Amino acid sequence: MSKEHIVIFDTTLRDGEQSPGASMNTEEKIQIASQLEKLGVDVIEAGFAAASPGDFDAIARIAQRVKNSTVCSLARALEKDIKAAGDAIAAAPKKRIHTFIATSPIHMEYKLRMKPDEVIKRAVEAVQYARTFVDDVEFSLEDAGRSEMGFMKEIIDATISAGAGTINIPDTVGILLPQEVAERIAELKAFIGNRAIISVHNHNDLGLAVANSLAAIQSGARQVECTINGLGERAGNAALEEIVMALKVRSDVFDNVETGINTREIYPTSRLIASITGIEPQPNKAIVGKNAFAHESGIHQDGVLKNKQTYEIFAPEEIGLDVNDTLVLGKHSGRAAFKDKLEKLGFTLDEEELNEAFARFKELADKKKDIYDDDLRALVTSQMTNIEKTWELVALQLMDSTGGVPSAAVTIRKNDGSEVTDAGIGDGTIDAVFKTIDRITGYHGLLKDYKVKSVSQGKDALASVTVQVAFNDNEPAVIGHGLSIDTMFASAKAYLGALNSYISMEGMLKKRPQGSGCNV
Numbered sequence: 260m261s262k263e264h265i266v267i268f269d270t271t272l273r274d275g276e277q278s279p280g281a282s283m284n285t286e287e288k289i290q291i292a293s294q295l296e297k298l299g300v301d302v303i304e305a306g307f308a309a310a311s312p313g314d315f316d317a318i319a320r321i322a323q324r325v326k327n328s329t330v331c332s333l334a335r336a337l338e339k340d341i342k343a344a345g346d347a348i349a350a351a352p353k354k355r356i357h358t359f360i361a362t363s364p365i366h367m368e369y370k371l372r373m374k375p376d377e378v379i380k381r382a383v384e385a386v387q388y389a390r391t392f393v394d395d396v397e398f399s400l401e402d403a404g405r406s407e408m409g410f411m412k413e414i415i416d417a418t419i420s421a422g423a424g425t426i427n428i429p430d431t432v433g434i435l436l437p438q439e440v441a442e443r444i445a446e447l448k449a450f451i452g453n454r455a456i457i458s459v460h461n462h463n464d465l466g467l468a469v470a471n472s473l474a475a476i477q478s479g480a481r482q483v484e485c486t487i488n489g490l491g492e493r494a495g496n497a498a499l500e501e502i503v504m505a506l507k508v509r510s511d512v513f514d515n516v517e518t519g520i521n522t523r524e525i526y527p528t529s530r531l532i533a534s535i536t537g538i539e540p541q542p543n544k545a546i547v548g549k550n551a552f553a554h555e556s557g558i559h560q561d562g563v564l565k566n567k568q569t570y571e572i573f574a575p576e577e578i579g580l581d582v583n584d585t586l587v588l589g590k591h592s593g594r595a596a597f598k599d600k601l602e603k604l605g606f607t608l609d610e611e612e613l614n615e616a617f618a619r620f621k622e623l624a625d626k627k628k629d630i631y632d633d634d635l636r637a638l639v640t641s642q643m644t645n646i647e648k649t650w651e652l653v654a655l656q657l658m659d660s661t662g663g664v665p666s667a668a669v670t671i672r673k674n675d676g677s678e679v680t681d682a683g684i685g686d687g688t689i690d691a692v693f694k695t696i697d698r699i700t701g702y703h704g705l706l707k708d709y710k711v712k713s714v715s716q717g718k719d720a721l722a723s724v725t726v727q728v729a730f731n732d733n734e735p736a737v738i739g740h741g742l743s744i745d746t747m748f749a750s751a752k753a754y755l756g757a758l759n760s761y762i763s764m765e766g767m768l769k770k771r772p773q774g775s776g777c778n779v
């Protein structure tokens with residue numbers, strides 16, 4: 260019996276980016292899109308072209324780069340959004356416009372302030388206009404989970420006739436239970452038949468997004484929208500890795516369907532997203548959490564030592580988690596091993612990028628005894644943020660004593676080659692560093708958030724610092740990342756990263772809510 264294909268529609272770069280703090284810059288998005296293509300996703304929702312010039316640019320560049328997956332942009336049911344989407348994806352060999360409008364009574368009355376008839380008319384016009392750009396148009400009934408069945412059928416009928424090939428039934432607020440999803444999708448499948456592919460897009464507000472997606476597949480949905488690590492607005496979306504592995508591990512139940520996902524790329528993709536967004540999956544997260552294959556208790560360990568299957572329902576290798584990876588990188592490693600390792604971790608670098616990363620790896624290996632995979636991920640992802648370095652940290656000297664006044668001497672280099680040194684005091688050492696940088700650069704930053712985490716293991720672990728700084732009262736905070744084995748050095752780099760990002764986007768900031776800068 261030939262199996263039916265489940266279209267895996269990844270929206271990490273669109274809905275995933277709607278997770279607070281998950282904004283990614285263009286270079287990072289391109290890297291992620293390439294990895295999603297390697298993972299084998301059918302559709303990459305690369306962003307919302309009308310949202311900002313930065314989003315448009317990222318989608319356009321992904322459209323030029325990605326060859327095997329369909330590149331998609333979201334668009335409201337508005338001419339200007341659809342035009343932006345169509346223009347942004349124009350270069351892609353396979354392209355889709357995804358247009359949507361809300362269909363629930365509460366959204367139509369209070370948010371859109373439109374009558375149901377107007378909503379249908381707008382949806383039809385949107386789909387027809389989208390078809391002037393592409394053959395592949397998806398229409399979503401936003402808040403379908405709270406929409407009336409009769410009205411959904413009416414708008415679905417009209418939009419299929421207007422040219423939509425995929426009809427998406429999102430549970431936008433994550434309110435449905437698996438049984439309800441199963442019944443609703445079965446009824447819509449009977450209504451739609453083979454006129455369009457039924458898709459689902461489930462949010463995780465009650466922790467049911469994956470269960471609901473699987474229930475939908477059992478009722479006839481043939482596209483699932485999902486994100487890596489379950490990122491997404493509020494409590495997130497259905498996690499791609501959980502859906503795909505559930506389909507695979509329980510192929511006895513899902514015996515009539517298959518996906519095109521190369522499951523061995525799941526773990527590298529998850530790590531790439533975590534290191535770029537700084538959002539780690541919770542340790543007990545299914546499939547990709549740090550503890551997903553850890554056996555802590557004696558009885559379990561005993562069982563696993565005798566036969567792994569006593570407590571493991573699939574082998575970690577199936578998701579590309581190589582527990583026996585014996586390739587150890589250190590100061591004596593060469594380019595070949597380095598490149599091979601990066602490829603295993605999901606990075607595809609061109610020659611110039613590889614040379615730069617290799618030089619930085621050697622510098623790190625001189626300072627640090629053990630280089631872990633997470634060190635390499637941090638090293639490469641920080642390099643990918645192609646923000647022009649207007650200011651670069653050269654040296655940092657700190658003085659702090661109990662009861663004394665913390666002070667910092669900072670030397671930074673401007674992009675014209677000139678170096679400036681100054682010293683200042685502050686309420687703490689970090690405050691002293693940031694204030695001194697302000698004095699030298701002439702900017703005044705207000706620190707909104709400061710986070711430090713250890714990237715790998717051991718006393719010489721890399722410190723990764725993320726700051727959010729507002730450089731102007733009227734503008735939102737800018738993100739900066741810094742990486743060093745010294746926490747204060749990493750902090751200064753993160754602050755300069757945010758400043759460099761702010762300077763490079765000064766003109767654009769009024770349109771774009773958040774930037775991301777990185778200094779290593």
Ligand SMILES: CC(=O)SCCNC(=O)CCNC(=O)[C@H](O)C(C)(C)COP(=O)(O)OP(=O)(O)OC[C@H]1O[C@@H](n2cnc3c(N)ncnc32)[C@H](O)[C@@H]1OP(=O)(O)O
Binds near residue numbers: 336337359
């Ligand atoms: C369920 C989802 O996840 S939908 C995707 C959500 N993602 C985003 O919103 C991220 C990108 N968004 C943005 O950058 C901005 O909201 C923009 C650029 C799209 C719009 O910005 P603004 O023009 O300032 O509008 P704002 O965001 O304040 O309000 C949204 C407007 O779109 C309207 N709208 C919402 N959905 C739709 C739709 N599907 N079709 C048509 N109009 C819509 C709202 O009714 C509201 O209109 P109003 O201003 O006439 O009341």
Ligand SMILES: CC(C)C(=O)C(=O)O
Binds near residue numbers: 400401431
């Ligand atoms: C635009 C749609 C698909 C969406 O993100 C939602 O309804 O949650």
